[in-house]
Amino acid sequence: MRGHERAGGIVMGDEVPSGTATRFAEVVGKQHLLTGDEISADYASDEALTESPRKPRYLAKPGTAEEVAALLAAAAEHRVPVTARGSGSGLSGAANPREDGLLVSFERMNAVLEVDTENHVAVVQPGVTLSELDEKTAAAGLAYTVYPGELSASVGGNVGTNAGGMRAVKYGVTRHNVLGLQAALPSGELIRTGGKIAKISTGYDLTQLIIGSEGTLALATEVIVKLYPRPAHGATVLAPFNDLDQVMRAVPKILSSGLAPSILEYIDTLTMAAISYNEKLTLGIPDAIRDTAQAYLVVGLENRDHDRLDGDVERLGELLGELGAVDVYVLEGPSARSLIEAREKAFWTAKAAGADDVIDVVVPRAAMPEFLAKTRELAAAAESGALGCGHAGDGNVHLAIFCKDPAKRRKLLHDIFAAGIAAGGAISGEHGIGQSKKDHFLELEDPVKVELLRRIKQAFDPHGILNPGVLFD
Amino acid sequence: MRGHERAGGIVMGDEVPSGTATRFAEVVGKQHLLTGDEISADYASDEALTESPRKPRYLAKPGTAEEVAALLAAAAEHRVPVTARGSGSGLSGAANPREDGLLVSFERMNAVLEVDTENHVAVVQPGVTLSELDEKTAAAGLAYTVYPGELSASVGGNVGTNAGGMRAVKYGVTRHNVLGLQAALPSGELIRTGGKIAKISTGYDLTQLIIGSEGTLALATEVIVKLYPRPAHGATVLAPFNDLDQVMRAVPKILSSGLAPSILEYIDTLTMAAISYNEKLTLGIPDAIRDTAQAYLVVGLENRDHDRLDGDVERLGELLGELGAVDVYVLEGPSARSLIEAREKAFWTAKAAGADDVIDVVVPRAAMPEFLAKTRELAAAAESGALGCGHAGDGNVHLAIFCKDPAKRRKLLHDIFAAGIAAGGAISGEHGIGQSKKDHFLELEDPVKVELLRRIKQAFDPHGILNPGVLFD
Numbered sequence: 001m002r003g004h005e006r007a008g009g010i011v012m013g014d015e016v017p018s019g020t021a022t023r024f025a026e027v028v029g030k031q032h033l034l035t036g037d038e039i040s041a042d043y044a045s046d047e048a049l050t051e052s053p054r055k056p057r058y059l060a061k062p063g064t065a066e067e068v069a070a071l072l073a074a075a076a077e078h079r080v081p082v083t084a085r086g087s088g089s090g091l092s093g094a095a096n097p098r099e100d101g102l103l104v105s106f107e108r109m110n111a112v113l114e115v116d117t118e119n120h121v122a123v124v125q126p127g128v129t130l131s132e133l134d135e136k137t138a139a140a141g142l143a144y145t146v147y148p149g150e151l152s153a154s155v156g157g158n159v160g161t162n163a164g165g166m167r168a169v170k171y172g173v174t175r176h177n178v179l180g181l182q183a184a185l186p187s188g189e190l191i192r193t194g195g196k197i198a199k200i201s202t203g204y205d206l207t208q209l210i211i212g213s214e215g216t217l218a219l220a221t222e223v224i225v226k227l228y229p230r231p232a233h234g235a236t237v238l239a240p241f242n243d244l245d246q247v248m249r250a251v252p253k254i255l256s257s258g259l260a261p262s263i264l265e266y267i268d269t270l271t272m273a274a275i276s277y278n279e280k281l282t283l284g285i286p287d288a289i290r291d292t293a294q295a296y297l298v299v300g301l302e303n304r305d306h307d308r309l310d311g312d313v314e315r316l317g318e319l320l321g322e323l324g325a326v327d328v329y330v331l332e333g334p335s336a337r338s339l340i341e342a343r344e345k346a347f348w349t350a351k352a353a354g355a356d357d358v359i360d361v362v363v364p365r366a367a368m369p370e371f372l373a374k375t376r377e378l379a380a381a382a383e384s385g386a387l388g389c390g391h392a393g394d395g396n397v398h399l400a401i402f403c404k405d406p407a408k409r410r411k412l413l414h415d416i417f418a419a420g421i422a423a424g425g426a427i428s429g430e431h432g433i434g435q436s437k438k439d440h441f442l443e444l445e446d447p448v449k450v451e452l453l454r455r456i457k458q459a460f461d462p463h464g465i466l467n468p469g470v471l472f473d
Numbered sequence: 474m475r476g477h478e479r480a481g482g483i484v485m486g487d488e489v490p491s492g493t494a495t496r497f498a499e500v501v502g503k504q505h506l507l508t509g510d511e512i513s514a515d516y517a518s519d520e521a522l523t524e525s526p527r528k529p530r531y532l533a534k535p536g537t538a539e540e541v542a543a544l545l546a547a548a549a550e551h552r553v554p555v556t557a558r559g560s561g562s563g564l565s566g567a568a569n570p571r572e573d574g575l576l577v578s579f580e581r582m583n584a585v586l587e588v589d590t591e592n593h594v595a596v597v598q599p600g601v602t603l604s605e606l607d608e609k610t611a612a613a614g615l616a617y618t619v620y621p622g623e624l625s626a627s628v629g630g631n632v633g634t635n636a637g638g639m640r641a642v643k644y645g646v647t648r649h650n651v652l653g654l655q656a657a658l659p660s661g662e663l664i665r666t667g668g669k670i671a672k673i674s675t676g677y678d679l680t681q682l683i684i685g686s687e688g689t690l691a692l693a694t695e696v697i698v699k700l701y702p703r704p705a706h707g708a709t710v711l712a713p714f715n716d717l718d719q720v721m722r723a724v725p726k727i728l729s730s731g732l733a734p735s736i737l738e739y740i741d742t743l744t745m746a747a748i749s750y751n752e753k754l755t756l757g758i759p760d761a762i763r764d765t766a767q768a769y770l771v772v773g774l775e776n777r778d779h780d781r782l783d784g785d786v787e788r789l790g791e792l793l794g795e796l797g798a799v800d801v802y803v804l805e806g807p808s809a810r811s812l813i814e815a816r817e818k819a820f821w822t823a824k825a826a827g828a829d830d831v832i833d834v835v836v837p838r839a840a841m842p843e844f845l846a847k848t849r850e851l852a853a854a855a856e857s858g859a860l861g862c863g864h865a866g867d868g869n870v871h872l873a874i875f876c877k878d879p880a881k882r883r884k885l886l887h888d889i890f891a892a893g894i895a896a897g898g899a900i901s902g903e904h905g906i907g908q909s910k911k912d913h914f915l916e917l918e919d920p921v922k923v924e925l926l927r928r929i930k931q932a933f934d935p936h937g938i939l940n941p942g943v944l945f946d
Contacts, residue, residue: 118725118839141729162674173672175681176649189921195897196837198867199646201635201685202899202906202914203944204926208648208681212674229731252591256614258702258777304731308781364669366591394671424668426675433675441675448662453677455932459925471676 020078024060024102027070032061032108043085043103047347048093048436049357056083056097063108065182065190065221072219072465073188075102081468082186084215086154087129090161091347091358092434094214094470104219106156112136113222119196120227121179126156126220133225142227145171148430149344159220162212164430166300166340169255169393170262171228173430175211182222183210186461196224209456214432215467217460231302233309236263236336237316238283239325240293244268247295248369250323251392254299255365257319259312263300264393265343271350271389271400272296278349279342283335289326297325297392298343346389350400356409357401359437361420362429365395374419375399382412396429410439417444433471442473493551497533497575500543505534505581516558516576520820521566521909522830529556529570536581538655538663538694545692545938546661548575554941555659557688559627560602563634564820564831565907567687567943577692579629585609586695592669593700594652599629599693606698615700618644621903622817632693635685637903639773639813642728642866643735644701646903648684655695656683659934669697682929687905688940690933704775706782709736709809710789711756712798713766717741720768721842723796724865727772728838730792732785736773737866738816744823744862744873745769751822752815756808762799770798770865771816819862823873829882830874832910834893835902838868847892848872855885869902883912890917906944914944 025033035058044053058080062068075082081101088095097103106127114123117140124133131151133144146158148165157163159181164173171177180194183206193206210218241247247266254264267275272293275281285293299316303309317328331339342349350358363371375397379386385402399416403409417427417440427433433441442450454472457464498506508531517526531553535541548555554574561568570576579600587596590613597606604624606617619631621638630636632654637646644650653667656679666679683691714720720739727734740748745766748754758766772789776782790801804812815822823831836844848870852859858875872889876882890900890913900906906914915923927945930937 116837116839117729119837120725120728121837162672162678164672164674168672172649173674175672175678176645185921185925187921191919191922191925193922195899197835197898197902198838199635199637199641199648199835199869199902200899201637201646201901201903203918203922204686204690204929205635205648205681205684206922206925208678209929211678213677217677229729231731252593255593256590256702258704362670362672364589364592364594365671366589396672425670426668426673428674429670429672430674445676446664448658448660449664449666449676449679452658452664452679452932456677456682456929459928459932 020080021058023074023078024058024071027074028060028062028067034059042088043097043105046088046090046093046095048091048096048434049351049355050436051093051096054097054099056101056103057099058102059105060102061105061108065184068104068219068221069184069188069190071102071104072184072186075465076186076188076463079463080465082465083467084160084219086127086157087152089150089153090157090434091431093436094160094432094434094467095157096435098469106154115140115142116196117142121196122225122227124155124223124225126223127154129154137227138230141230143230144177144225145228146174146177149347155223155225156220159211159223160214161432162430164391164396166263166265166391168391169264170260175208177226178207178211178223179226180224181207181210181220183218183220185218186463186465190221194224214434214470216457216471217466232304233306234300234302235309235313236331236339237299237313238329238331238339239297239320240285240289240327241295241297241325242292244295244372245369246324247297248372250297251365253323254319255393259301259316261299261393262302263298265298265389266392267296267298267343267389268387269294270387271346274349274353275342275346278352279338279345281338281342283339284329293326298339343389346398354402355400356403357413358398359401359413360396360398360429360431361416361425361427362394362396363420363423363425365393367423368392368395368397371397371419371423375416378412378415378419382408384412394429395425414440414443435469438471493553494531496547496551497531497544500547501533501535501540507532515561516570516578519561519563519566519568521564521569521907522824522828523909524566524569527570527572529574529576530572531575532578533575534578534581538657541577541692541694542657542661542663544575544577545657545659548938549659549661549936552936553938555938556940557633557692559600559630560625562623562626563630563907564904566909567633567905567907567940569908571942579627588613588615589669590615594669595698595700597628597696597698599627599632599696601628602626603628610700611703614703616703617650617698618701619647619650622820628696628698629693632684632696633687634905635903637864637867637869639736639738639864641864642737643733648681650699651680651684651696652699653697654680654683654693656691656693658691659936659938663694667697687907687943689930689943690939705777706779707773707775708782708786709804709812710772710786711802711804711812712770712793713758713762713800714768714770714798715765717768717845718842719797720770721845723770724838726796727792728866732774732789734772734866735775736771738771738862739865740769740771740816740862741860742767743860744819747822747826748815748819751825752811752818754811754815756812757802766799771812816862819871827875828873829876830886831871832874832886833869833871833902833904834889834898834900835867835869836893836896836898838866840896841865841868841870844870844892844896848889851885851888851892855881857885867902868898887913887916908942911944
């Protein structure tokens with residue numbers, strides 16, 4: 001609602017030269033505009049497994065929101081495609097640059113500007129990493145509760161993909177925890193949306209529209225995030241089951257119990273073996289149980305009061321027993337942390353194991369058993385593997401796809417996505433569409449909606465400079 | 474994500490006649506299309522205090538989503554402005570029809586289609602009232618937690634304004650509790666957005682864009698709402714303070730305590746006197762305390778366990794004492810309900826007392842003391858009154874404005890809204906802009922954002938048939 005700031009007039013030399021690179025260099029300073037061999041290979045891709053790395057023509061590292069806005073204005077004028085990059089930990093290729101394009105890296109805009117303990121918000125620059133933010137908020141007894149697997153991820157990148165993570169079952173995803181933005185438009189203008197306020201009903205919610213738009217509508221230059229009091233006590237409970245279906249059917253029951261878990265994950269047995277091996281996990285599970293377990297449920301509980309937490313853990317143990325768990329392990333400090341960290345690294349485990357793609361279909365949580373059964377059936381028919389783990393409380397299934405043949409894999413993914421949609425879900429719960437799932441998205445999505453999204457895109461970005469090739473062709 | 478349904482072909486007579494009314498009647502059936510004197514005065518306005526009632530030219534009562542879509546197609550073809558109406562309990566004139574327009578009343582589309590106890594969602598038609606939904610969900614041990622003051626309000630109307638209410642401090646507003654929509658576009662097409670899923674990162678979030686758009690982008694024809702387990706035990710605590718500032722300064726402290734109140738309201742002393750008198754409240758507060766109290770804090774706590782609730786109430790009582798409360802009253806069942814109901818009726822009390830407008834500025838909650846001080850100062854300078862109560866936990870200040878002179882009132886409102894924006898807030902936290910605050914919105918909002926909103930509007934509604942005069946001129 002504050003007055004907008006118009007960027008421009010940032011000219012360093014005596015005259016404005018015509019070259020595009022020179023123009024960008026004028027905005028960010030020569031030392032922060034790289035071209036050609038100056039650009040390291042790190043900038044050529046994010047973590048999507050299926051996209052080929054390609055260096056951008058220009059790499060700019062702006063230091064202020066005004067510089068970001070001025071870069072966009074210059075890019076629009078020169079019709080140069082622009083891709084934004086946080087930490088490059090995305091899984092859908094939304095931060096993969098174009099060879100003819102400008103990559104805007106937010107690495108210099110990485111400050112926690114404010115931790116406001118009265119309003120329970122933090123104001124951050126988009127390049128700040130989740131681990132940096134966690135450190136700053138912890139010092140104030142507060143927490144930003146969005147923890148996707150990768151703590152080196154940036155808040156700006158999380159805004160782009162609407163990142164989720166394990167605690168979303170209790171605290172929601174990025175969308176539910178970002179209260180306001182400053183954002184640069186392709187016109188070179190800066191706007192502010194929302195604020196340090198939990199609610200607003202004053203025009204269309206641009207904050208929500210920009211979140212999850214994968215850098216195709218506007219670039220966030222400042223983010224106001226919601227913080228929660230940091231619970232003093234936490235416990236992690238691990239329950240092996242002899243049947244994946246049983247795990248899935250336990251999920252709604254646990255959520256109905258009122259125990260309000262902060263984490264509710266499932267891990268299939270192969271994935272558990274792989275992450276245990278990779279991360280050298282010793283969880284104290286007897287071999288006999290490990291040999292028969294088909295899946296595991298990981299439940300996190302937290303409380304400000306230690307006795308209440310103990311009571312909840314006991315109640316949860318009873319409930320898990322009733323629901324078919326073979327045993328229940330309450331993990332103490334270091335083991336609990338190791339398991340959660342190992343689970344967070346499931347993507348790296350899958351990558352190391354040679355997975356050909358990683359996807360994150362979301363379905364209504366009660367539809368998980370049927371959806372997973374269908375997935376197994378499709379993978380078997382394609383002589384491929386689809387193994388995984390996921391945010392069971394959210395119905396968000398993370399699958400590592402093992403299928404070398406590109407055409408066969410494409411068909412398998414299409415069928416899995418279609419099955420997710422048929423179950424009332426969507427292609428992606430938190431990774432986004434990016435470049436890597438765009439074809440499937442355009443094939444499977446209602447064309448009326450795609451056309452509407454295109455018109456919204458056009459409303460923000462008439463020249464189509466922001467991340468062309470992401471979401472749309 | 475499901476295939477879209479195209480409306481059309483709904484023709485009842487033998488031939489398509491040219492008259493607009495006939496066209497609408499063909500869609501909904503003659504008995505559900507009213508014109509002229511057939512339209513009762515009830516349909517001429519919502520509850521906004523400042524708008525003059527005016528009957529629409531056409532009133533249609535569709536029975537299905539397809540009929541809604543076909544009505545929009547016909548209205549677009551005939552360039553007839555369309556206003557949607559739920560229960561007509563809005564406070565900003567967003568449901569006030571145009572004299573030359575079609576009013577679409579959702580009164581016949583009022584079914585709870587499903588209460589899904591496994592996924593914790595309900596699927597409802599937009600005309601369903603909150604009290605009907607509450608009854609159905611209570612039977613399943615679940616609750617839809619958005620309770621704006623008026624339980625006769627419809628879910629569809631709540632979607633239009635992004636309604637909030639007292640429990641938003643714990644559970645969020647409509648935006649946080651609607652997971653998916655079916656909506657009719659001005660093109661006559663139906664789309665589905667979101668689903669029975671807590672997260673989605675598959676294209677721009679149309680659910681979130683339509684919520685709070687006050688009937689200017691699309692009309693919701695089905696709503697998927699999130700349900701929570703219904704806590705078994707609740708308590709309401711009333712604390713009088715001798716100083717309004719003290720109340721405001723207590724709010725962040727209570728929220729930092731981890732007690733996670735489900736209600737955190739302030740009521741100023743005059744408003745408390747008025748609602749107590751109007752609702753014949755007997756709260757057992759001694760006269761001596763009532764005479765000196767300047768404001769009250771109302772705190773709701775809930776728990777699935779009775780002993781834990783007792784422990785929390787005790788802790789809250791101590792905390793309130795430390796924060797300056799003169800006394801602390803734990804209200805039992807009927808008194809607690811009466812107080813909450815009386816607070817919910819604060820609007821009606823203000824109306825009965827002759828208030829000239831009711832507004833709901835939202836500011837960062839820590840900015841409430843300064844904002845309220847500024848408001849008192851502005852009202853005093855204008856020889857007017859600005860009294861109220863509000864969702865203290867959300868920084869959402871509800872003020873009844875007493876100022877008969879329209880020009881003076883306009884200036885006072887402008888100054889109060891500007892003060893709210895200067896404090897980092899917005900004109901409305903949950904009532905919306907509608908027709909009644911549009912002039913202030915357009916004066917005070919960043920023109921770059923207004924222009925962007927216009928372009929988004931254009932992307933949905935190229936002929937501008939949906940609620941013209943709301944949000945924009």
